[in-house]
Amino acid sequence: MSPTSGHHRQALVIGASRGLGLVLADELARRGWHVIATARQDSSELQAHAEASNGQLRAESLEMTSPEQLNALRERLDGCRLDLLFVNAAIDRGNLPIDEVSTGMFTEVMVTNALSPLRALETLRGLVAPGGTVAVMSSEQGSIARNTEDGYELYKASKAALNQLMRSYATRHADDGQTKLLIDPGHNRTRLGGPDAPLSPKESIPAVVDVLEAQSGAPGLQFLDRHGETVPW
Template sequence: MLPPASGRRALLIGAARGLGLALAQEWLRSGWHVVATVRSPGRTRLHDLADAHRENVEIETVDVTVPTQIAALRQRLASRTFDLLFVNAGVTSRPEGTVAETSTEEFVRVMVTNALGPLRVIEALQDLVTPTGTIGVMSSGQGSVANNERGGHEVYRGSKAALNTFMRSYAARHSSDHRTLVLMAPGWVRTELGGSDARLSIEESIPNVVRTLESVQGSPGLHYVDYLGRTVAW
């Protein structure tokens, strides 16, 4: 049985806006204490949330593409423990096109932010998560190789497929670990990243994301699931 939400602690990487901010709000409503990060020190809606809930929301700064910043965050949090580490930071590819049409600079930007950065964060912060806690990453249904029957969004798809593969390697290296590992596909959500044509509102996705994370907590190993708890094909 899960402990009561009150008093549980989440470390959320990437929460300045969109899905990350909504996750912070949802965990806060459930009685969690949330340490959430932004990429730069400028004011965001997360700061408004923290101002309204000073006892339960803390803000840290980290750019997941900068290893020294990840290391500095690890040092600042060295004395802390968390029931959940969730990496939400990510970008989309603009302008859209085939992978061959994408500049090297843009390809590197998307791959480093969406695939390399999250694994660096997890490797650096994993020991802050309790032995029976959860380590999660915001993936995407577009990261599924098996379900890619329409193409499009090639660099973004590739970055999420790479993220999934790297997490499988991480899980294989930690096969004796009792923590729960999650790759979360939140659905196509109307945010700045998802665009205005997306099928789901934040309110339709994020509460279900949180419920799904709760439902798999305590089940060791890697789970690739969507916001409704359905297993996503690799």
């Protein structure tokens, strides 16, 4: 994304209190983007990063599963012109076979991982500039074609649902001129990915940002990994 004269590239990162989202916000700011980043409650870590960013990064509060809070954020950002809207938010409730998953747990994971990211896109997409990008953090775990190992059935289902809903979003908004991306960042050492994951966010996220910048202006929806390679649906 080459900045137009006098225009600082601006990004909104939903879900940046820690882990991949926080590193993503930092990496964008490091590259000269102006970044608005959200956390569910006041995140001391995100706030500290914002205070150390020389004005490149600002923190906002958002509980993404709340339509009221999404609408309030939309109103607070009225007049903003985003070049990138990135939704990074997911929960994992452990490795249970689906028949042991309670209805409440199923609902919580699906609402957080699939429904709420799309609500966020629908609420905030009007802030994205023509030719800008809307992106969602997905996972190879959401690939039905690659689901050949046991485990994490609910999490996988939620990411597959996210991917399908993003496909519907892209079909419905096919003519809006915005680039649409699902990103698989790889298996990272985060609270979600666990301590034994092969990647660190500081290794994978710069590659993710390379992909975001390289794909700026690309038409249609793509499901890409951090190398810019297509992930099978």
